[in-house]
Amino acid sequence: MLDTLRDVLINHNANVHRGAYRLSAVATDLYDEARRKISRFINAPSERTIVFVRGATEAINLVAYGNEHLFQQGDVILLTLLEHHSNIVPWQLLAKRRGLKLAFVDISADGRLDMADMREKLSSLKPKLVGVTQLANSLGTITPIEEVVTLSHAVGAKVLVDGAQGISHLGVDVQALGCDFYVFSGHKMYGPTGIGVLYGRPERLAEMQPFQGGGDMISYVSVEGSGWADVPQRFEAGTPAFPEAIALGAAVDFLSRFSRQDLREHERELLTYASEVVGKEQGVTLHGPGAASGAQTTVCSFSIEGVHPHDFATIADTHNVQIRAGNHCAMPTLRKLGVPATVRMSFGVYSVPSDIAPVVEAIREARKMFA
Numbered sequence: 001m002l003d004t005l006r007d008v009l010i011n012h013n014a015n016v017h018r019g020a021y022r023l024s025a026v027a028t029d030l031y032d033e034a035r036r037k038i039s040r041f042i043n044a045p046s047e048r049t050i051v052f053v054r055g056a057t058e059a060i061n062l063v064a065y066g067n068e069h070l071f072q073q074g075d076v077i078l079l080t081l082l083e084h085h086s087n088i089v090p091w092q093l094l095a096k097r098r099g100l101k102l103a104f105v106d107i108s109a110d111g112r113l114d115m116a117d118m119r120e121k122l123s124s125l126k127p128k129l130v131g132v133t134q135l136a137n138s139l140g141t142i143t144p145i146e147e148v149v150t151l152s153h154a155v156g157a158k159v160l161v162d163g164a165q166g167i168s169h170l171g172v173d174v175q176a177l178g179c180d181f182y183v184f185s186g187h188k189m190y191g192p193t194g195i196g197v198l199y200g201r202p203e204r205l206a207e208m209q210p211f212q213g214g215g216d217m218i219s220y221v222s223v224e225g226s227g228w229a230d231v232p233q234r235f236e237a238g239t240p241a242f243p244e245a246i247a248l249g250a251a252v253d254f255l256s257r258f259s260r261q262d263l264r265e266h267e268r269e270l271l272t273y274a275s276e277v278v279g280k281e282q283g284v285t286l287h288g289p290g291a292a293s294g295a296q297t298t299v300c301s302f303s304i305e306g307v308h309p310h311d312f313a314t315i316a317d318t319h320n321v322q323i324r325a326g327n328h329c330a331m332p333t334l335r336k337l338g339v340p341a342t343v344r345m346s347f348g349v350y351s352v353p354s355d356i357a358p359v360v361e362a363i364r365e366a367r368k369m370f371a
């Protein structure tokens with residue numbers, strides 16, 4: 001990925017879609033090829049369903065703005081208590097603009113989606129749109145998105161799946177899943193920052209209004225008005241982050257070298273081991289459904305009695321462990337669990353069991369210091 005990014009910046013650095021000269025034509029070809037790679041990676045029906053954006057957050061905002069005209073006052077958007085702030089706040093802003101109501105599906109004490117509550121809210125509220133994460137970044141909960149899509153479509157709701165974590169840790173086949181939108185960020189799948197993807201079913205993208213205007217998203221411009229380019233360019237105003245998009249294609253090549261099953265097994269094993277080792281330390285409480293449940297992967301979130309997560313993260317840093325502490329941009333989730341913040345280990349393809357020993361050392365040191 002890094003080599004590709006460097007190569008594009010050094011050797012193919014000309015704006016795409018300006019193609020009268022070779023540099024631009026090559027950059028455009030590479031950009032188009034990246035779109036095709038990403039389309040194949042998620043089994044989209046066509047590369048025209050892949051919109052390049054800055055990341056999952058921008059993708060969700062694009063869906064919220066682009067579909068604004070389809071919502072009427074009083075319509076309901078159903079989210080879940082497992083969502084990242086970026087799958088809550090854009091809908092709150094939309095709700096304010098259009099007079100909509102938001103509702104949230106509850107979670108259990110161990111952080112699983114309460115499917116009985118989801119069924120009840122789907123049938124009583126008849127939401128227009130359901131937004132659900134595939135894999136919660138706060139707790140590592142895997143949600144039953146197939147079931148959510150089926151149940152939601154049965155009441156006429158469209159479904160946006162937040163795949164920011166799911167894309168690299170679980171994978172997706174958007175056609176088999178049948179979701180209306182699927183969003184993800186490059187930097188959470190071994191790609192660069194500043195690039196991400198909105199996948200939309202063709203009919204969903206066709207009914208969306210442009211969100212930003214400018215170059216590249218038009219078919220013509222006159223002083224009286226403008227016409228829109230076809231999808232997906234309609235939603236890609238201005239100079240795109242083409243080096244990052246092409247490098248995201250290289251990240252897809254990298255991830256595609258592994259079997260999905262191997263990747264999932266690797267992260268499941270690490271989670272099992274880490275939960276066991278860290279969980280038996282004095283004062284440690286693990287959060288989430290637990291590795292053995294099959295409903296959690298890759299993330300091990302915990303609290304240490306008497307030690308603030310931020311203090312712990314500072315101590316862990318001295319053990320050369322860079323660990324995330326705080327609310328993980330999921331304040332409603334943590335509030336429901338009754339904890340203000342947690343410490344979170346998260347694993348990837350490069351993680352190994354020996355990464356966990358320094359975490360245990362840091363826990364002991366922190367307990368000695370604070371508890």
Ligand SMILES: Cc1ncc(COP(=O)(O)O)c(C=O)c1O
Pocket residue numbers: 054055056057058084086087133135136137162164165185329
């Ligand atoms: C589940 C989930 N959704 C959305 C986001 C937002 O992603 P980004 O900040 O790359 O737009 C994140 C980032 O942590 C996430 O983990």
